[in-house]
Amino acid sequence: MDDELYARGMKVRRAVLGDAHVDRATQKITDFDRDFQEHITRHAWGAIWDRPGLDRRVKHLITITLMAALGHEEEFAMHLRATRQTGVTADEVKEALMHVAVYAGVPMANSAFRIAKTVFAEMEQQP
Structure with missing residues (x-):
């Protein structure tokens, strides 16, 4: 097994x-x-x-949200880069981070938004 x-x-x-x-x-x-x-x-x-129970996109969005809320910046950035494989969109990440602001605090969301802007900008420069 x-x-x-x-x-x-x-x-x-x-x-x-x-x-x-x-x-x-x-x-x-x-x-x-x-x-x-x-x-x-x-x-x-x-x-x-x-x-089974949740599709991979939903699991990935949950993981991204948890990494942001817990302040795990390296894992958060890694999972943002992985959105290319799972189809999670930048707009969905933005909405998830709005929830982080309410439920985990503005400082956590502020850091996550900063990282997300950097990672998504880097991703736009890559093929």
Whole structure:
């Protein structure tokens, strides 16, 4: 079961984040973080992201909102770049960040808007 869960997780991870990102991340794995990387691939990507009930776009928008609300700037930016794979739009991110302002606070939303503007501008410059 674990190997199947890992394989499912890696498939979803690649679909959401893109092969290039996942390849870079897996090349950086060391003995120190191997167990952790396998854990998140199995449990976050395989068990949660691959669950039925919500489509991948909705899950991605929820994840983006949570990363913004919790102030996880690096993960937030990574997931913004991954919107190319999931079809989450900049307008949807903007609306989600408006919710962050109300429910998590204006400073969290302010930081998230700043990061989103930078990331989306960079994405516009890329093919």
